[in-house]
C-alpha cells in the first residue's frame with residue numbers, strides 16, 4: 001500500500017473549473033473520506049486519481065511516483081462504485097479472480113488467491129454462485145473482494161454503500177473496519193453521508209464548490225468547523241452571532257465563556273452536546289421550549305432564549321417530557337463551544353469572485 005499525494009489538482013470541463021487547487025496527502029494505511037454535496041466534484045477527484053480523466057493541471061503521485069500520463073490500468077489503483085458491476089456470466093470466485101487471471105496468473109493460483117479474499121468478506125461459501133444469483137449486499141461484498149484481490153496501491157471507493165439499506169450499510173461499515181485492521185489498505189472514500197465518513201475515516205476532507213474547505217479528524221470537523229459552511233455541511237444547527245471580549249462571547253442569548261480571543265464571531269455548538277434540564281445551574285442559559293420533533297429514539301427541542309431573540313436546538317431522550325411552553329435550563333459544555341470568526345469583507349468578496 002502506498003501514500004497518495006495530490007498537489008494543486010485542478011479539473012475544468014468546458015473552461016469551467018470543477019475542482020481547483022486540491023492538495024491532499026493520504027498516508028499509507030490511512031482512510032480519508034471526501035465529503036461534500038452533490039456536484040461538489042468528489043467523483044471527479046477519484047477519476048483523476050484513477051487515470052480515467054486527465055487533470056487540467058496539478059499532479060497525482062502514488063508513493064514517490066508521479067503517475068500523470070500513466071494509463072489507468074498501469075496505475076495500480078482499484079475503484080469501487082455504488083453498483084457492484086460484476087461480470088454476470090461469471091461466478092463470485094471468477095469475478096474476484098479476474099484481475100489475477102488478466103495479469104497472466106494460472107487459473108488455479110488465481111482462484112486460490114480469490115478464495116482467500118471471498119473468505120475475508122465472509123462469502124467463502126458463495127464462490128460458485130453466479131453473480132446474478134447474489135443479493136445486492138452480497139454482490140457489493142464480492143465487488144470489494146475483487147477490488148482488494150487486485151492488491152492495489154490505493155483503494156478508491158465512490159459512494160460504495162449508498163445503494164444498500166441502512167442495516168446492510170452498517171454491516172459493510174463493520175466489514176470495512178475489520179479489513180482495515182487486517183490489511184491496512186490506503187483508502188480514499190467519497191461519500192455524501194457524514195455519518196459514514198465519521199465512522200470509517202481517520203480524517204475527513206470537506207469539499208465545497210470544488211475546493212477543500214477543511215481537512216481534519218471527524219471529531220474536529222464536528223466540533224471545530226473552520227467556517228459556517230463546514231458546520232452546516234456536518235449537520236450543525238446552532239449558530240449565535242455575537243462579539244468576543246475578554247474570553248467571553250456576548251450576544252442576545254447571553255454571555256458565555258469561550259476560548260476564542262476577541263472580535264466578531266459566531267458561536268457554534270452541536271445540538272447533541274447541549275444538556276437540557278428543568279433545574280437551572282449558574283452559567284446555564286434559561287429558555288422556553290418552542291417546539292419538539294421526534295427524531296427516531298430521541299427528541300429534538302427548539303428552545304427560545306431571551307424571549308425568542310435566539311433559538312437553540314438540543315437533543316434529549318424521549319423520557320424527558322417537555323411540551324412547548326416548558327421552562328428549561330440549557331447547559332452548553334465549555335468544550336463544545338467554538339467561535340467562527342466573522343469573515344472579513346475582503347475575503348468574502350474574493351470567495352464570491354472565485355465562485
Ligand SMILES: Nc1ncnc2c1ncn2[C@@H]1O[C@H](COP(=O)(O)OP(=O)(O)OP(=O)(O)O)[C@@H](O)[C@H]1O
Pocket residue numbers: 013014018036037038039040041042043044045192
Ligand atoms: N465529463 C464531464 N463533462 C462536463 N461536466 C462534467 C463531467 N463530469 C462531471 N462534470 C460536472 O462536474 C461537476 C462535479 O461532478 P462530480 O460527479 O465530480 O460531482 P460529485 O460531487 O461526485 O456529485 P454526486 O455526489 O452527485 O455524485 C458536476 O457539475 C458535473 O456536472
